[in-house]
Amino acid sequence: MRVVTMCLAVACLAAALAARGPAGSSPAEGAAPAGTVRVGLDVDAGTGDPRFALDSTAYRVGELVYDGLVYLDAREAPQPALAVSWDNPAPTTWVFHLRRGVTFHDGQPFTADDVVYTFQTILDPASKAPYRNLYTPIARIEKVDAYTVRMTTTAPYAPLLSYLNIGIVPRHVGEKADGSLASHPVGTGPFRFVSWDRGSKITLAANAAYWGGSPKVAGVVLAIVPDNSARAAAVEAGDLDLVHSPLSPQDIARLRKANGLVVTKMTGLGITYLNINTSVWPLSDVKVRRALAMLTDRQAIAADIYQGMDTAATSVLTPALWAYTPSVRQPAYNPARARALLEEDGFTLRNGVYEKEGKPLAIQLWTHSEDPNRVQTVEFLQNAWQRYGLSVKVQTSEWPTFSSAVYASKHQVALLGWLNIVDPDRLLYNQFTTSGGQNWEKYSNPTVDALLERGRTTLDRTARARIYREVAQILANDQPYDVLLYQGYVVVHGAQLRGFVPNPSGSLKTLDAVTLGR
Amino acid sequence: MLGYVARRLAQMIVVLLGISVLVFALLHLVPGDPAAILLGQQATAQDIVRLRHVMGLDRPLWDQFVRYVTRAARGDLGTSIFLGGQPVTALIATRLPATAELALTAMACAVAIGVPVGVVSAVRQYSVIDIVGMAVTQVGISMPVFWLGMLLILVFSLELRWLPTFGRGAPLTAAFAALLAGRGAPLLDSARHLAMPAMTLALSAVVLITRMVRSAMLEVLGQDYVRTARSKGLSARAVTYRHALRNAVLPVLTIVGLQAGALLGGAVVTATIFGWPGVGQLLINAIGQRDFPIIQGTALVTALVFSGINLAVDIAYAWLDPRIRYG
Numbered sequence: 001m002r003v004v005t006m007c008l009a010v011a012c013l014a015a016a017l018a019a020r021g022p023a024g025s026s027p028a029e030g031a032a033p034a035g036t037v038r039v040g041l042d043v044d045a046g047t048g049d050p051r052f053a054l055d056s057t058a059y060r061v062g063e064l065v066y067d068g069l070v071y072l073d074a075r076e077a078p079q080p081a082l083a084v085s086w087d088n089p090a091p092t093t094w095v096f097h098l099r100r101g102v103t104f105h106d107g108q109p110f111t112a113d114d115v116v117y118t119f120q121t122i123l124d125p126a127s128k129a130p131y132r133n134l135y136t137p138i139a140r141i142e143k144v145d146a147y148t149v150r151m152t153t154t155a156p157y158a159p160l161l162s163y164l165n166i167g168i169v170p171r172h173v174g175e176k177a178d179g180s181l182a183s184h185p186v187g188t189g190p191f192r193f194v195s196w197d198r199g200s201k202i203t204l205a206a207n208a209a210y211w212g213g214s215p216k217v218a219g220v221v222l223a224i225v226p227d228n229s230a231r232a233a234a235v236e237a238g239d240l241d242l243v244h245s246p247l248s249p250q251d252i253a254r255l256r257k258a259n260g261l262v263v264t265k266m267t268g269l270g271i272t273y274l275n276i277n278t279s280v281w282p283l284s285d286v287k288v289r290r291a292l293a294m295l296t297d298r299q300a301i302a303a304d305i306y307q308g309m310d311t312a313a314t315s316v317l318t319p320a321l322w323a324y325t326p327s328v329r330q331p332a333y334n335p336a337r338a339r340a341l342l343e344e345d346g347f348t349l350r351n352g353v354y355e356k357e358g359k360p361l362a363i364q365l366w367t368h369s370e371d372p373n374r375v376q377t378v379e380f381l382q383n384a385w386q387r388y389g390l391s392v393k394v395q396t397s398e399w400p401t402f403s404s405a406v407y408a409s410k411h412q413v414a415l416l417g418w419l420n421i422v423d424p425d426r427l428l429y430n431q432f433t434t435s436g437g438q439n440w441e442k443y444s445n446p447t448v449d450a451l452l453e454r455g456r457t458t459l460d461r462t463a464r465a466r467i468y469r470e471v472a473q474i475l476a477n478d479q480p481y482d483v484l485l486y487q488g489y490v491v492v493h494g495a496q497l498r499g500f501v502p503n504p505s506g507s508l509k510t511l512d513a514v515t516l517g518r
Numbered sequence: 519m520l521g522y523v524a525r526r527l528a529q530m531i532v533v534l535l536g537i538s539v540l541v542f543a544l545l546h547l548v549p550g551d552p553a554a555i556l557l558g559q560q561a562t563a564q565d566i567v568r569l570r571h572v573m574g575l576d577r578p579l580w581d582q583f584v585r586y587v588t589r590a591a592r593g594d595l596g597t598s599i600f601l602g603g604q605p606v607t608a609l610i611a612t613r614l615p616a617t618a619e620l621a622l623t624a625m626a627c628a629v630a631i632g633v634p635v636g637v638v639s640a641v642r643q644y645s646v647i648d649i650v651g652m653a654v655t656q657v658g659i660s661m662p663v664f665w666l667g668m669l670l671i672l673v674f675s676l677e678l679r680w681l682p683t684f685g686r687g688a689p690l691t692a693a694f695a696a697l698l699a700g701r702g703a704p705l706l707d708s709a710r711h712l713a714m715p716a717m718t719l720a721l722s723a724v725v726l727i728t729r730m731v732r733s734a735m736l737e738v739l740g741q742d743y744v745r746t747a748r749s750k751g752l753s754a755r756a757v758t759y760r761h762a763l764r765n766a767v768l769p770v771l772t773i774v775g776l777q778a779g780a781l782l783g784g785a786v787v788t789a790t791i792f793g794w795p796g797v798g799q800l801l802i803n804a805i806g807q808r809d810f811p812i813i814q815g816t817a818l819v820t821a822l823v824f825s826g827i828n829l830a831v832d833i834a835y836a837w838l839d840p841r842i843r844y845g
Binding site: 040043044046047048049052054125126128130131132133182183197198199200201223224225226227229230231233234236237239370398399400401403404405407430437 | 548549550551554555556557558561562563565568569572573600601602603604609612613616667668671672675676679682683684685686789790791792793795796799800803806807808
C-alpha cells in the first residue's frame with residue numbers, strides 16, 4: 001500500500017510539473033545558447049571520423065566539422081576548399097595547392113602531411129573505409145612541399161575531384177592509437193565539436209578562426225529524432241529550426257500550410273529503380289524487359305505512392321546531374337504495346353497468363369521491408385503486371401537479407417535505390433561494365449563497357465556528357481534497370497533561419513552562413 | 519532463503535550461456551554480412567573478403583564463439599562494428615539509465631493508475647465506474663502505441679504547446695540532486711520530457727494491471743475470510759485494503775514483473791517517436807546493420823535484467839505472503 005501511495009505521489013508530482021513549462025520556451029531552446037541552429041536528423045552518427053562515415057548524419061558532421069580539398073556546390077561542381085587550386089600536368093597527375101594559415105580546432109596547423117595521411121589511411125588495404133573503392137584508382141599520393149600535394153592515378157580518372165570533398169583529418173590526432181577522432185572529431189571546418197550525447201544530440205560551436213570567416217550563429221545542435229512524423233511535428237512546434245528528407249509526403253503537405261515555415265523541394269541525387277537480372281529467363285529476353293517497362297506506370301507511382309515528393313524518371317541520368325538530357329527516354333507506359341510486343345515475341349495467353357513453349361511468364365519481385373513506400377510500390381506493380389497477363393510473386397525481406405541476395409544476383413526483379421550520385425561514373429561504371437562490382441543484373445554489352453571506360457578517362461566534361469548520354473540511350477533500350485523515380489529532396493526550416501542554401505546532396509554546409517532571427 | 523537465491527543465481531548463469539549460444543547461432547544463420555553492409559552498395563567482392571578477414575569473420579564459428587564467451591566472462595562485450603569501434607559495454611551503460619528511467623516511470627504510472635481503478639471496479643462491480651473503467655481499458659488495449667504517441671504530440675506539443683516533442687531532459691538522478699540543492703528547473707525539464715513517452719509506454723501496462731487487479735479482487739472478495747472480516751465489524755476500507763488487496767496483489771506482482779521486463783525491451787516504438795535515447799533503439803539499429811557485438815551484448819544484458827527482475831519478484835512473493843517459504 002505504501003508503494004502505491006508513493007507511486008501516486010510521484011505521478012501527481014510529475015503531472016503537476018508537466019502541466020505548464022516556463023512561459024513560451026521549449027526546453028530544447030532553454031538548453032542551447034541563443035543563436036544555436038537546431039537541426040533534426042533521423043539517425044545518430046556512427047562515427048565522427050569522415051574517413052569511415054557511413055550514415056547520413058556522419059556525413060553532416062563531416063561537412064560541418066571538417067573541410068575537404070574541395071566542396072561541392074548546389075550544382076555538385078567542385079569548388080576550392082582546403083585546396084585553393086589544382087592542375088593536371090598530365091592526365092594521370094593531379095597537383096593540389098593547399099590553403100595556407102589554416103589551423104585545426106586544436107590549434108595545430110594544417111599541412112600537406114594531413115592530406116597525405118587522410119588518403120593513405122583510406123587506401124590502406126586493412127582500412128574499414130566504406131567508400132575506399134572510390135579512391136583506389138589513386139596509385140600514389142605524395143607531399144611535394146608543406147602546401148603542395150601530388151596524386152597519381154593508375155589511369156585518367158575523371159570523377160576524382162567529385163570525391164575529394166571527403167574531410168581531411170589531422171594526422172597528429174589520427175595517429176593516436178585510441179581512435180579518438182571517431183568520438184571526438186577535430187577538423188578545420190566552420191564548426192568545432194563540443195559534445196555528443198549518444199542517440200540524442202551532437203553539439204557543435206562556431207569556429208571563430210574559420211578560414212572562410214566565422215559563422216554568424218553561435219553553434220549547431222544535431223538532434224536525433226528517428227521518426228519522420230515526429231521530426232516534422234518538432235519543426236512545426238518550433239522545437240527544431242530545420243529538418244530535411246527523409247520526410248513523409250503527408251507531413252510535407254501539412255507543413256506547407258503551417259505559418260512561419262519555409263518548405264523547399266528539389267530533385268535530389270538519388271534514383272529508385274528496378275534491378276532486372278538479365279541472366280535468368282524470362283528476363284534474359286530484352287523484349288520481356290521492354291514490355292515490363294511499358295506495363296510500369298511511373299507517373300502513377302510518383303503521384304499516388306510518393307505523392308509528388310519524387311518524380312517519374314525518364315532515364316538513368318537524373319536532372320540534378322550535368323549529364324542529364326530529357327531526350328533519352330525509357331519505353332513509356334503503354335500496356336497495349338507491351339502486349340503486342342509479348343505476342344510478337346511468341347508469348348500466348350492461357351488462363352489469363354502469358355506463356356511461351358509451355359513456360360509461364362512468371363516473375364519474382366523483391367524489395368526490402370524498411371521502406372513502406374517501396375513495399376507499396378512492389379504491390380502496385382504486382383497488381384498492374386498481373387492485370388496484363390504476368391504471374392507475379394512479391395517478396396519483402398529486411399535489408400541485410402534482401403541486399404545479400406541481390407549482391408549475389410539471386411533475385412529476378414529487385415526494387416532498390418542509389419544515392420549520392422555526384423558523378424555519372426558513380427551510377428554507371430561499377431553497375432554496368434561486364435566485370436563491374438555492382439553489376440548484380442549481370443548485364444554485359446561491349447559497347448557500354450568501352451563507353452564507360454572512355455567516360456571515366458576523359459577529363460573534358462562536355463565530352464563526358466556526350467558519352468554518358470549515349471550510354472543512357474543504350475540502357476534505355478536494353479532495360480537492365482527500369483528507373484522508376486528521381487528521388488526528391490525536401491528541406492523545411494523556420495522563417496527565423498535566413499540564408500540557408502539547400503543542396504540536393506543533403507549537405508548542410510551552408511549553415512556556416514545563416515543567421516537566426518529568433 | 520540465501521540458499522535459494524544462490525541456486526537461482528547459478529541458474530541464471532546457465533540461462534545467460536544458453537541465450538548467448540542461441541543469439542550467436544541465430545545471427546550466423548540469418549543472411550546478412552556486417553562487412554558487406556559496412557562497405558555499402560559500392561563495395562566490390564574483394565573489398566568484402568578483405569574486410570571480413572580484418573574483422574575476423576572468416577574464422578571458424580566455434581573459434582569466434584569461444585573468443586566471444588571468454589571475453590564476455592571478463593566483462594568485455596567487444597566493440598561495435600558500426601559505431602566507430604566503441605566498446606559495447608560503454609554503449610549499453612550510457613543508454614541503460616535512459617531506458618530504465620522511462621520504464622520505471624511508466625511502471626510507476628501504470629501501478630498508480632491501474633491498482634486503484636482495479637480495486638474500485640471490483641468493489642463496485644457493475645457500477646458506472648466499473649463499466650466506464652473497463653470500457654476505457656478495452657479502448658486502451660486496442661490502441662496502437664504509435665498512434666497514441668502521435669496523438670499526444672498533436673495535442674500537447676502542437677495544439678497546447680505544453681510539452682516538448684522529443685528528447686530527454688537531465689537524467690532523473692541528476693535532476694533530483696539539483697532539487698535537493700534547491701534548483702527545481704532541471705526536474706521540471708526532465709518531467710516535461712518524460713511525460714508523453716512514459717504515458718504512451720504505460721498504457722498497455724495500465725490496462726493489464728487494472729484488469730488483473732479487478733479479477734483478483736473479485737475472487738478474493740468472495741472468499742470466506744473476507745466475509746468473516748466483515749462480520750467482525752471491520753470497516754469496508756480495512757477489509758478491502760488490509761485483507762483483500764494484500765492477497766489479490768500476488769498475481770498482480772507477477773504481471774508487474776513481466777511487464778517491467780517487457781517495458782525495458784519494448785520501449786522501442788515509444789523511444790523512436792519521442793527520440794528517447796534508450797537501449798531499444800541501439801538494438802534495432804544494430805539488427806538492421808548486423809552489428810553482431812551490439813546485438814549479442816544487448817541480448818545478454820536484457821536477459822540479465824529480466825532474470826534479475828524475476829528473481830526480485832519471487833523474493834517479493836515471500837515477503838508479501840508468509841505462507842510462501844523458499845528453502
